[in-house]
């Protein structure tokens with residue numbers, strides 16, 4: 001007598017060898033998959049190779065009417081049309097393009113800001129380069145404080161206004177489109193992905209952390225998030241304003257730049273160790289330590305769009321789970337609710353069955369086309385930050401004269417941060 005699991009595998013082998021045109025959907029209720037129903041009905045006529053009982057179904061042998069057709073970019077001779085078709089049909093090509101563009105934008109912002117700091121530190125003698133407001137995207141704590149202040153008072157502060165709108169744009173993207181910011185836009189996420197891809201190339205695979213260690217480690221980022229949220233929660237409007245207007249906050253971007261430009265040995269080694277861990281373990285920083293990612297993961301729970309699996313056509317090949325960089329067992333879910341899902345669409349791209357796996361708002365809803373999803377991510381982000389620019393709320397209200405004065409005192413205690421408190425300051429500071 002064959003075991004139950006062997007019978008299951010027999011069914012799958014029948015799928016591989018059966019005639020797709022004869023698929024029947026009525027019959028046994030053992031499985032929701034019509035292909036399996038067919039195989040079970042015809043099991044007695046299947047010639048089963050015992051060695052194949054342990055093999056997975058070959059996606060290439062999926063019945064024609066269920067087989068996903070992958071776009072043939074090679075057929076297109078005109079380069080620009082080839083790129084357009086790939087952007088539309090290949091989500092991973094579109095994602096890499098968006099990631100690269102956003103990373104280049106951040107590098108550009110970094111270079112501009114470096115010249116601005118050079119000008120400030122020279123006392124205004126070096127060539128002047130304006131401060132790029134986008135640098136405030138790297139001040140998440142200040143942005144969270146600005147957000148609470150805005151929600152309480154309705155006032156957009158004039159110290160780091162673009163930081164506030166970048167945070168709002170990122171949260172709205174997560175609210176609507178899962179944690180797509182992480183896998184499509186975040187430059188640290190792009191770096192992290194490059195590092196684990198390098199690890200895969202060097203060692204053939206990445207280290208899989210045992211789930212008993214993985215779960216507690218994943219909660220670390222939530223503890224960090226709780227710490228920051230609790231600290232900000234306790235601040236009343238007066239305390240928020242004191243922080244926002246403090247000399248420390250006004251020069252927080254410059255202090256951050258100086259931290260990396262004149263990095264301590266300890267900080268450098270910490271970054272090197274994190275980078276090495278990210279080569280070995282997929283998204284080490286993002287998965288275990290980033291409080292920003294924790295916030296977006298929590299918000300993404302509310303997102304109407306989720307990766308959704310059609311269990312009636314799924315052939316349980318597990319290619320989706322294998323492709324998932326976040327370790328989500330996609331093949332076992334109807335809807336992916338996991339806070340680790342970054343909406344990268346790698347699983348959708350890997351699935352060999354037509355319309356079996358897609359990003360949609362419900363099991364019976366229409367799938368969101370890849371290009372629409374990609375356009376929405378970029379569109380929502382650009383729309384919110386663009387509106388802030390059009391409304392004149394993008395540039396801060398600190399004049400170049402004030403910056404020059406502050407640059408001269410940047411190493412005084414007024415600009416040091418200790419124990420979560422900003423130093424006391426007077427009206428003329």
Ligand code: SF4
Pocket residue numbers: 181182183186187188189190192285286287290291292293294
């Ligand atoms: S987890 Fe943090 S660092 Fe990683 S991609 Fe998301 S926001 Fe960026």
Ligand code: SF4
Pocket residue numbers: 307323324325326327328330336340341342343344345346347348
């Ligand atoms: S479940 Fe799919 S979309 Fe979500 S992280 Fe995994 S591969 Fe990406």
Ligand code: SF4
Pocket residue numbers: 309313314315316317318319320321330331350351352353356357
């Ligand atoms: S959803 Fe996953 S397991 Fe099912 S057919 Fe697609 S890749 Fe295979």
